[in-house]
Amino acid sequence: IQPAGRAIREIRRIAENLGLTPDNGVTVRLTGDVALSDEEIGLVKSQAAAAALGSLVLVSIVPAFGLRSFRMIAAVLATLLVGLALNLGFTTLAVGHLNMISAAFAVLFIGLGVELEIHFSMRYQELLAKGHSHATALYETAGDVGTSIFLTAVATAIGFFSFIPTHFVGVGELGLISGAGILIGFLCTVTLLPALLSLRPPPAPDGEPRSFAWTMQRLADLPVRYPSAVRWSALALALCTVFVLPKVRFDNNPLNVRDPSAESVQTFADLLAGSTTSPWTVNAIAPDAASAAALAERLRALDVVGSVVTLADFVPEEQQEKRGIIEDVAMFSAPAPGPDGQLLAPTAQQKIEALETLEVEIAHLLAEGEPGPLTPAAETLRGGLRRYRESLAALPDPSTSLEELQEELLGALPEQLRILSRALEAGAVTLENLPDALVDRMLAADGRVRVEIFPKGDLSDHASLAAFVDGVREVVPEIAGSASEIVESGRAVERALSQALLTALGAITVVLLLVWRRVLDTALVLAPLLLASAFTVQAAVFLQIPFNFADVIVLPLLIGIGVDAAIHMVHRARAMGEGAVNLLTTSTARAIAYGSLTNVASFGTMGLASHLGLATMGQLLTVGVILTLVCNLIVLPALIPGGQRSAAQVPRRRRRRATVAPPRRAGSG
Structure with a gap:
């Protein structure tokens, strides 16, 4: 799962053995493609597992309010866990691995799987409350909601399967x-x-559970009593999306989907802040050195290009003048070499003589110069030198003391002087004596030359990055590099998700038309999905949640997730017939509400992740599910023709009974 983990641990071990630790005032931090990917994989692995566990806990709580039966809740959770295990087994056999996006499959399964079980269980429980036997209740439940559950499962699966044909491999696997x-x-x-x-049938509930219409009567009556107002309001809000679309932002920076507190991300950001060059570059290939030089000149003329580097740029210009300056510096700074050409280390006696010379020079300065602010310090230094030389005379071997003094006073200066001495020995630089590693990076074995192109200005926003890549491509169509990879990946993702969205809508439409053979019912199912998608886009803009490589899949996902509730509502409305009581007072609406709450609880756990890709995906899914619920329970009933009766139209005798006990629930579908 983390192939670079062993190498990274070895680097940290070596650094610790060398004493490069915070206790010694040194901090070693790692970054780069390998470190960033390794840390992200570990983070996603741990946080996806934590999100799945958290969603399982929360999803266990929500059905308790709707089912109110320990046996039924236990059966629902056992079924969910078995299904999750089977799904994991299928993943192992069919794919064999998880990626950054498909790691969220467990959270999706928990939220969506329990929703199917809630619809089945609430209808079964309702039939028990009406006096049906266990066998009869199961049989009627399978015949009643079984069809709609099958249709919703197929439609939702089609929504997910629409990702497979795209070129976005991570989403396709999800x-x-x-x-x-x-x-x-x-x-x-x-x-x-x-x-x-059937192992131990639950008893019939004591009295029918309090219905949605009894607790929120006015809200339940709203789409039935004021259907025109609901329709026009929904249309007006949907049209607002036209004005919001220009503000939709796609963040193509891969760093912005990672955990900002991760070491590799922070280190990369620190290096980027202190650097004058950008890591987002592109590369082109020229057939030979002359062509590379000509191409570089054309690229340097572009407004979006900051600099262009070829192998020839590593050979300095005006070398003769520069080497003359270096030789002058070397003559005055480098000590004379020994007979073997190596620098001679001073002996202990030479060091003592140097200290004596220093003492004499300080005395001359004090005698000849006028008193000043440094005079007391100079006198103290001369006295200290005299006492130190006297102490050395009493030692049998003063070498150790002199070395300790040199270390205290000079520290790393000798090594720095040696480095300077080697630098001052520089000779002529040509293409033939450049380092092999550099030549291998910039020159191919067949003579082709790499041309590295750096941008001008800040490329933190998508528009600037795209302008840089497109501008370079006008000069040289075939390019590669981090900048072009980011831009083209973003465009590929947008195309893939548009393809998936259209494929899902088209396939779901075909399936509904084949099963129902009613254009109106199919349109009623699709209408709340499209409205919820438009409202989700608006919410993303208002909440300042940008679309990125992770959460851009939310809209196609909402099509697959939200279609089941719309199917249940339309199926139940047709089963009840015209003139029936308010659709929102049925157990179908309650099951949809509880199912959506489980989705919110499941997806909400991802929204708490520190990995920004998982977090934004969980946040947008949570918002999208809530908006889908509103569209299905408020807008859709106002769109369904058939003359549903509001609570105010229920006969007075029935309302009088409702003042004593909660109204009876209708069947679930």
Whole structure:
């Protein structure tokens, strides 16, 4: 999972053995492509697992309010865990690994899988409350909600499978894993869940549970009593998306989807802040050195290009004049070499004589110069030198003391002088004597030359980065490098997600038309999905959540996630017929509400991750699910024709009973 982990640990071990630790005033930090990827993989692995565990805990709590039966909750959770295990097994066999995006499959399965089980369980529980036997309740539940659950599972799976044909491999693998997971969840819901309920059938609930209409009567009546107002309001809000779209931002900087507190990210940012060059460069290939020089001149004329480097640029110009200056500096700074050409280290006696000379010179300065602010310090130094030389005379071997004094006074100066001495020995630089590593990086074996192009200005925003890449491509069409990879990856992701969105909508439309053979019902299912998608885009702008390589999949995901609720609502409305009571007072609406709450609880755990890619994906999914719920429970009932009755239209005798006990729930679908 983390192939670079061993090498990174070895680097840290070597640094510790060398004493490069904070205790010694030294901090060693690692960054670069390898360190960034390794740290991100470890972070995503741990936080995706934590998000899955957290969502499982929260999802265990939400159904308790709707089912209110320990046996049913236990059966639902057992079915969910078995389905999750089967989905993980399918992932192992079909894909064999997880990537940065598909690591979120467990959270998606938990949120969506339990929603299927809630619809089945609430309808089964409702039939028990009406006096049906366990066998009859299971049989009618399978015949009633089984069809809609199957249709929603197929439609949701199609939404996920639409990612597979795209060129975005990470999303394609997520689509395969999650699409298969939804079908696995359906099979477990209609097979394992009834079997578990049959082991020890739960008793019929004591009285029917309080309905959605009884607790929020006015809200439930809103789309039925004021359908025109709801429709026009939804249309007006949807049209606002036209004005918001220009403000939608796609953040193509890969650093911005990582954890900003990670060591590799912080180190990269620090290096970038203190550097005059950008890491986002592009490279071109020229057939020979002459062509490379000509191409470099054309590129330097572009406004978006800061500098261009070829192998020839590593050979300095005006070398003769510069070497003359170096030789003059070497003559005055370098000590005379010994007979073997090496620098001679001074002996102990030479060091003592040098100290004596220093003492004499200080005495001359004090005698000849006028008193000044440094006079007391000079006298103290001369006295200290005299006492130190006297102490050396009493030692049998003064070498050790002299070496300690040299270390205290000069520290790293000798080594710096040696480095300077080597630098002053520089000779002529030609293409033939450049370092092999540099030549291998800039020159191919067949003579082709690499041309490295650096941008001008800050490329932190997508527009500047795209302008740089497109400007260079006008001169040389075939380029490669980090800048072009980021720009082209972003464009490929946008194309892939647009393809997935259209594919999902088209496939779901075809399936609904084939099953229902009703254009109106199909349009009613798609309308809240499109509205919720538009509202999610607006929310992303208002909440300042940019789309990035991770959360850009949210809109196609919402199509697959939100279609099930719309299918249940339309299916239930047609089953109830015209003139029926308010659709929002049925158990279908309650099941949708509880199912959406489980999705919010599941996806919300991802929103707390420190990895910004997982966090923004969880946040946008949470917001999108809430908006989808609003569209399905408020807008969709106002769009469904058929003359539903509001609570005010229910006969007075029935309302009088409702003042004593909560109204009875209608069947679930």
